[in-house]
Amino acid sequence: MNSLIEEIQREALDLTIPVSTLLRKVRLAAAKLKLDTVEEWVTNELSGYEETVPAYRILRGTVRYNNGYTGWQMLLGDTSSFSQKGNGQSISQIESMLEPTGNQTFHIPFSGKLAEMIGKAAGGGQASYALFIDRAQLSGVLSAVRNLVLDWAINLEKAGIKGDGMSFSEREKKIAESSPSSITIGTINSLVGSIGSHNSVGSITIGSFSIDAARSVVPQLRGNAAALAKLTADPAGFSERLQKVEQELMSSKPDPSSVKATLTDIRAALSGAAGNLIASGALTLLNNVLGTGVPA
Structure with a gap:
């Protein structure tokens, strides 16, 4: 035996x-x-x-919000303080979550004071917040x-x-x-607390304007369009500019000068809301794409 x-x-x-x-x-x-x-x-x-x-139960992912209208959208801005979270679920619960092989992503809701902190940093709007992680994290x-x-x-x-x-x-x-x-x-x-230490979140950094960089950033602006528009003095104008740059980028030969000019206008519209977490994140992305030299 x-x-x-x-x-x-x-x-x-x-x-x-x-x-x-x-x-x-x-x-x-x-x-x-x-x-x-x-x-x-x-x-x-x-x-x-x-x-x-234990340290091996700290999961890292992407912070997203849901305001009840747009579904889950990525929260722009410096979310490094919230991009990792301890998972205290039992092993059997984790095994059950992984059993359906089709599930590739999962989300862990933020609640209590932590949710209030994120909400305040994001501008105080009514929304739910969660950390989205991929399957490999749980495995x-x-x-x-x-x-x-x-x-x-x-x-x-x-x-x-x-x-x-x-x-x-x-x-x-x-x-x-x-x-x-x-x-x-x-x-x-x-052992560590339910929230670990800071974890850097990468963002696009380029020294000069490029169409490819614009194509990678504009979808992120679209994902937060409703929240961003409300932060500007002219929400309708903001939406029109965003739609204009999207249409230009969809053309077979986008005009770099037109795209850059429109993104510059969008940045200017958001500049007055720089203290807001979402607006700050959008401005950081735009500054990098427009080649202003502002660090990510």
């Missing part, structure tokens, strides 16, 4: 075995060896974290847990702890009792 530790090692290598199933066997082994720290970690992974989470949590379990089981064997079936000898229990710190889970003590 294989020992419990060998069974854990084998299943950690078998990607068809759910991580939640693997963790239950880790909990059993930890309980028998009286490894309280490991047992607590497994409990958190299976039941979910309340406040702080990474499962992979991290599986790797930690495998390393832990290997270290147990190196320490002379393998077990016999579901049991461990008194000698093995004494080894575990005398050196628990050397056979704990690698990074479970690396």
Whole structure:
């Protein structure tokens, strides 16, 4: 009969075995060896974290807002302070989310004071805010847990702890009792708050005007058109200019001077609202495209 530790090692290598199933066997082994720290970690992974989470559960993505009219749109501006968030969901919940293979993106809603902070920075309008993440971010949590379990089981064997079936000898229990710190889970003590440290968000940076750069920025302005128009003195005029530049960019040979002139007008219309997060983000993009040398 294989020992419990060998069974854990084998299943950690078998990607068809759910991580939640693997963790239950880790909990059993930890309980028998009286490894309280490991047992607590497994409990958190299976039941979910309340406040702080391990570093590998910090997810990074794109901040979006939904005002009830335009659907989810990317929030322009410096959202680096909000672009990462801790995920405290149980492992089984994460596995269930990933089960439909068609789901490529997920969103984690912002709530409470954090949502109020984002809303205030965005101008105070009524909207919901969420962090959109891709599938790989969630898959990474499962992979991290599986790797930690495998390393832990290997270290147990190196320490002379393998077990016999579901049991461990008194000698093995004494080894575990005398050196628990050397056979704990690698990074479970690396806990962070639900919001991690700043994470830079890249934006387009070019030294001179180009049609390709304009084509990459205008869709972002369109995604926030309703909110941006309200920040200008002439919302209708703003919308007309945006539509004009879109039509020019759709032509077979866009006129660079016309596109640049229209984008310059759009920038001027937004300049009075520079203190607003969305407007500031739009101005940063426009400044970069127009080659003003303003850093992103």
